[in-house]
Amino acid sequence: MISVVIPLFNKAHTIKNTLRSVLDQTFQDFEVVIVDDGSTDDGVNVIRNFTNDERVRIIQQLNQGVSVARNKGVEQAIYNYIAFLDGDDKWLPTYLETLAKAINDYPDAAMYCCAGIVENSRDNSHVLRVAKKYQGVTREIDFFENPHVFLHTSATIVSKEKFNQTVGFPVGMKRNQDYALFFSLAFTGPVIYCGFPLSVYVGEVEGQATSTPLENMLKHVVNRHNIVYGNWKNSLLKNKTYIVFTKYELRHLIMFLLEKNKIDSVKYLIDKLDKGLINNFYGLEKYFYTHKNFKLFSIFLIKISKAKWRLNGYPFIGQN
Known part of the structure; x- marks a missing residue:
């Protein structure tokens, strides 16, 4: 079976x-x-x-x-x-x-x-x-x-x-x-x-593929998002939660990169992701993320958006 x-x-x-x-x-x-x-x-x-x-x-x-x-x-x-x-x-x-x-x-x-x-x-x-x-x-x-x-x-x-x-x-x-x-x-x-x-x-097993610094994985992260987004566009029933989650996930990644001062990595991410996916973000939001003078403000905005996402009651490990 x-x-x-x-x-x-x-x-x-x-x-x-x-x-x-x-x-x-x-x-x-x-x-x-x-x-x-x-x-x-x-x-x-x-x-x-x-x-x-x-x-x-x-x-x-x-x-x-x-x-x-x-x-x-x-x-x-x-x-x-x-x-x-x-x-x-x-x-x-x-x-x-x-x-x-x-x-x-x-x-x-x-x-x-x-x-x-x-x-x-x-x-x-x-x-x-x-x-x-x-x-x-x-x-x-x-x-x-x-x-x-x-x-x-x-x-x-x-x-x-x-x-x-x-x-x-x-x-x-x-x-x-x-x-x-x-x-x-x-x-x-x-x-x-x-x-x-x-x-x-x-x-922690000998010979196990070790974790790669996230900024060095961006090519594969972008590839994954573009593949999945393409399949979502071609699906008969468009799962709306997918877009909600993907915005959350990408914002979380962008916040990580901003905290590491990886502005160029943020620009790479926004440039290489499918434009249809990126267009789910607000125009000014993308501008803030790619200009270092707005780094702290961008991190603040992302934390607010993450808090709003959690209000949906979505499951977390260790959370009821």
Whole structure:
């Protein structure tokens, strides 16, 4: 019923724990498609020595990046529901059982998101990642109330049919490729949220892609926003909350850049984003953001707009 897609690149030290968490699921109607993206470590042999389960398939390719690996996994999957899992993350035993019930209850959904736990591998600390507004329930949501609360790649299952209506994970993007896909998928059908923390994101892992300074990610951020906005324009039902959230998200980014005195980065952002998207901002607002004499005033305006956004009652992690 569910195809688990795991991209693998130099995760020999973590893949056994990841795979064990899949094989130990209470729900057993699944296959595992592992796409080795040209690893230079012993990860493939670790898998072969760990299990001979016939449901586990390994596909090997030259290194082409995580987007190509995930897309290949979806292409090779035999089931219509795709559960993504990274090679250093884990699931609690009832993750697939809970999501399978959500699929059964909401079979026409495009995407199923689940709450989770953030685990620090260095000190073994744990933090819940759950929208308390929806804690303990499974229900349809307006995804763009706050996608960053609902979404994590290793806590997401998608309909393969809906996935194939998109371009998949954009190839060539080093960051934000997951947002580009999942935000776009949210335009193709309902999104279901399971407010049970059953996925585990493991951070501070050796060899993990480290966080990149935000100003160095702008090319990918712009690319993601332009892809998603283009898909929103082409969607049959225009989700109005998407525009509200995107203005909030972009203002938050602009405020960060202004606080770092990155005026040139703000100008780059405004210049490269789709003009239709930028035109959702007021004309004077754009002028203030790109002139350093108005930096403090701009930050003040953005904080006011963020406070107004929060009055909508949209969910936050740790907030009722």
